[in-house]
Amino acid sequence: MLPLMSQPALEGTAQAAPGRWSALSRLAVAVVLAMAPWFSAAAVLPQLRAAWVLTDAAASWLTLAVQLGFVAGAVLSAALNLADRVPPRRLILAGALLAAGANLGLLVAGGPVAAGVLRALTGAALALVYPPALKAMSAWFRTGRGVALGVMVGALTLGSALPHLVNGLGGANWRGVILTTSLLAALGGLIAARVGEGPHRFPPAVFRPAQAWRILRSRGVGLATLGYLGHMWELYAMWAWFAAFFGGVLTAGGLTDSGRGAAYATFAVVGVGALGCYAGGVLGDRWGRTRLTALAMGLSGGCALVLAAFSHAAPPVVLALSLFWGFWIIADSAQFSTIVSEVADPAYVGTALTAQLALGFTLTAASIALVPVLVRAGGWSLAFTVLAVGPLLGVVAMRRLARAPEAARIAGGRG
Template sequence: MTDTDVAPVQPAKPRKRPGESKRRAWTVTSLLVVFMMVNFADKSVLGLAAGPIRHDLGLSATGFGLANSAFFLLFSLSGAAVGLLADRVPPRWLLLVMALLWSVAQTPMALGGGMAMLVASRIVLGAAEGPAFPVAQHSALAWFPDHRRNLPGALITVGTASGVVIAAPGLTWVIHHHGWRSAFGVVAAVGVLWAVVWAFTGRDGGHASPAPDGTAGVLPGSGVVVPYRRILRTRTWIGTTAAYFGTYWCLALLLVWVPSYLHDGLGYPTTTAASLIAVLWAVGGAAVLGQAGLTGWLLRRGVSSRWARARVGGITLIAGALSCLALPVAQPGPVTVLLLVITFGLCGVMTNIAVTSIAELAPEQRRGGALGVMNAVVTTAGLIAPVLTGHLVDTQGADGYRHALLWSGVVLLLGGMAAVTLVDPARDARRLAA
């Protein structure tokens, strides 16, 4: 990581008409929502086909957890590297390359690969998908000023949930009627289709909230860009990353182990479990949109982002933590479903809050890197949670799921407390400019 001292000189671009720019902004945002839908449909295949894959490849729970964790082996590193690269290379081309690599990575399993190929393909897929969320957010937010970023940021976050909501029933049908390998072929084809559309219609934005001297993303009154190290040392970046880590821990379990928990731990039939997974993701999407509306309403009325963003997210995480800690002692039935909804359906609001908080904190020329490094740290949760849960299930049977939920509750609780006590984007943005 290097700290460039002088802001690069950007050639002046011809101004688009307001209506044209607005249409383009929402067109790009819509495509990026679909981009994240494809991204999470790719991720969901292994969880949805866990039973058949374990049976056909002879995998233990620990082995299956390791195969899933292989996805995150390069996920975090590539997220940081490409996030930093997005401050120098047009995000439009980075997104196109990512989508094509996703499809290439899925193809071997569609054609008959075994355990070794499964691990290799997941490593490649993880490396290609690691930067997806931060670069997509960076690309979308560049089209909007800060006070209008909550909705586009939320919609892209909702794309992650929508991908699973739409994919879960469809891919489950494909798995049951055509085998689990066909599901890999379907998501590979969809990735190629998105890449073709993006190649012709995707564009990069250039919106920045100017500093008092008319520059964007530099210290006021100078040409000096804020070093990355100063951004990463702020209480806001640290607290936001800790809170988002808790969210990602639960999202990783929702993708990998919650389908098996519903089936093996709670006794739901496979089709019912798939439907409940879709419900959890749908509630998550609705919660993110609700948070975006609430946060936007608060910000327009002069409430600080410390309350409108950080404490809204922190309180939600704490509520999810309490529900998660109650799950191991709840009896299967409506109460358990409600606790699952609160835990896994609401924790995702921190995703959008984390992105918009860092976008408020970091100057434009450092936004991609700040988001990418945050994402790299956060997604290590996806490396740890599946392996830990697989080990607990192998050694403790059904009780392993209950102990995994207790671990998740603690992680969520710590994240919620970090958001409430540490995060204040406006305060730390002022300190960076001092």
């Protein structure tokens, strides 16, 4: 194993780890399977509405509960430095099995209260899957790390889109979906447990509960996290509400089966982000991550503003703009994590990643809840305008990071 060096030195001297692409493919598959319970309730929400006579508020709670549970789990994990004190594959296995068990509990929940608690527990368990997986893959890649993490996030993006395809095809027996996603999660954990540790391991950490706060206060991680927050303000709110928005566009355009058309369109708009993640990884490694993230957020925020002006246009026009938005809205996502892996204290990279994700998902809960309020107050034009504020502020943070000394440690000195 190579001795610990600064990031620029490593970029210039490290040899590609044998088997790294095999490890990436296996871990990407493992994480998508392990994260399946996150999307399970979304896939069968129409059936749950009918079975449990859910109100709009109760249905929204089932969606937000996973986000909030993930935040709680991530905060606890960061405080305990779990991602830096426990081997990633063991954490992923434990999180996947716990998520599978909580997800199975929906079969006997009987109503929204118990289901909401189980969804929160599912989200908390998945906080042991996603951040450690990003750290684990960072140990396999020193050069090409942006592409590697882009592939990981791209796979998750495609998984996020699949529930909309299920709904477009007419759904399925909700109990079968819950059972299947639970089994997939357990399988994902078992696959991850068989992925060995990469050769570029981070140094061991000691238990320091306040380390997450100290890391976030450092300039490099702090600016990267501010950029990430601008990105997250827009991302999950767009994903959560696009089907409702485009369903209205189709209805206004005279389409009778607007629900199915909106489901297919949402699958395409969210799913195209998987290509965006790969492209973002390639460009981040070649151009520099601060430049790529600023470009992606500028284009994404610009798309939101253009759609605010054209929200009543013909469906083909709106869909074309939305596909462009869907590509760029996620293209930068993995690069924020990659930056943290390059500039944070090497012994606490896992803690830094977990803390960054906790803050980001906390913000998503607020923006998801805000969108329907804005739509009632001023329509989709107002909602998209407010969503655009986040990425445009994120551009400012990343331009500041590009001028900071820490930029020399990002993407082999490309910033």
